Amino acid sequence: MKRKRVLLIITSLILTMSLVLSGCGMKEDGEEQLKENSVTESTEPTEDESAASDNEEGTPFNEHGTLSVNVTDLVDSGGNKIQLKGMSTHGLAWFPEYVNKDTFEWLRDDWKANCIRLAMYTDENGGYCSGGDQEQLKSKVREGVDIATGLGMYVIIDWHVLSDQDPNKYKDQAKSFFDEMSESYGEQGNVLYEICNEPNGSATWESVTAYANEVIPVIRANDPDSVILVGTPTWSQDIDKAAAAPLPFDNVMYTLHFYAATHTDWLRDRMEQCISNGLPVFVSEFGICDASGNGSVDIGQADQWKELINKYNVSYMCWNLSNKDESSAVIKAGCNELSGWSDDELSDEGKWVRGWMRVDTQ
Numbered sequence: 001m002k003r004k005r006v007l008l009i010i011t012s013l014i015l016t017m018s019l020v021l022s023g024c025g026m027k028e029d030g031e032e033q034l035k036e037n038s039v040t041e042s043t044e045p046t047e048d049e050s051a052a053s054d055n056e057e058g059t060p061f062n063e064h065g066t067l068s069v070n071v072t073d074l075v076d077s078g079g080n081k082i083q084l085k086g087m088s089t090h091g092l093a094w095f096p097e098y099v100n101k102d103t104f105e106w107l108r109d110d111w112k113a114n115c116i117r118l119a120m121y122t123d124e125n126g127g128y129c130s131g132g133d134q135e136q137l138k139s140k141v142r143e144g145v146d147i148a149t150g151l152g153m154y155v156i157i158d159w160h161v162l163s164d165q166d167p168n169k170y171k172d173q174a175k176s177f178f179d180e181m182s183e184s185y186g187e188q189g190n191v192l193y194e195i196c197n198e199p200n201g202s203a204t205w206e207s208v209t210a211y212a213n214e215v216i217p218v219i220r221a222n223d224p225d226s227v228i229l230v231g232t233p234t235w236s237q238d239i240d241k242a243a244a245a246p247l248p249f250d251n252v253m254y255t256l257h258f259y260a261a262t263h264t265d266w267l268r269d270r271m272e273q274c275i276s277n278g279l280p281v282f283v284s285e286f287g288i289c290d291a292s293g294n295g296s297v298d299i300g301q302a303d304q305w306k307e308l309i310n311k312y313n314v315s316y317m318c319w320n321l322s323n324k325d326e327s328s329a330v331i332k333a334g335c336n337e338l339s340g341w342s343d344d345e346l347s348d349e350g351k352w353v354r355g356w357m358r359v360d361t362q
């Protein structure tokens, strides 16, 4: 961890000196770089460039630095508890337009989000392992990481297992994907890896463990200390199974997903019990409608989730950043704006979650 900060400082100093010599302002250069990245999509910034933009003053990453897991808490580089909060994209193949600087910046500044989750489906139509254009999908992920990095936000790379059910189905592809990603971002402290969104159906905690025991070492070889999120069976509801047999790695958190109109007291009780028993839990996806991602929202249940999540300082990422005609989309169908949304342009879930993030700012 220390090495990363020293590296950041040295690279920033070198960059500042060369910019001063060339008579150019650092911020302008950073912005220019970002514009270039979003146009060319697949351009990967060099370490110097990403390090320089990481350090932009006052941003979440600048304030908190590299994260780690301390028993049940996510903590920042100073050892203080931190709650990541923000939006998950919808499938990157289907709603790529929301991966852009204006959107992330608006979420950071207006919604007070400090994190973005990049959801890349693996087995649905256009998924990474089911006919999607892998190079294009990877460059979308890289674009998202680079934009978040430029804005000093944390970013989660999500291998969005869903209809594949058991993550072992595409284990080899997951290993090479995470090898590539962690090789690129191993030196950056703002990147988290989510190795399987929601195991379900035939997947058991034993099969997820077998998968994690192969994928995590691949990431660790490139990135020894990043935070890694691991999904649990039954669409990331069975955290109790993980609590009974946690993985043998540091800086791992187990994901709990909820949809407030479907998952109520029993899942909250489970979360509270697992945390009390020492399990680090991360809510990497939730909605306040039903488990289909649609149907009516349940504000009463959502408020109870919010209270519990804040009580334990659990990180939370809301599903989903799109204008799809469904109640989990935070932007209303028909609104094509990519930032600057007014209340009228947000769905009920959008208004509610923005309110949550803004009130509990850190």
Ligand code: DCB
Binding pocket: 124, 162, 197, 198, 235, 259, 262, 285, 291, 292, 293, 294, 319, 320, 324, 326, 328
């Ligand atoms: C999860 C998935 C996520 C899914 C949402 C809402 O699935 F991680 O991918 O998102 O929760 O169901 C939905 C989108 C739709 C899209 C559909 C298929 O909102 O626009 O068409 O994915 O790609 C869950 C979560 C919980 C449960 C079931 C599912 N559950 N599920 O508790 O039964 O079957 O998708």
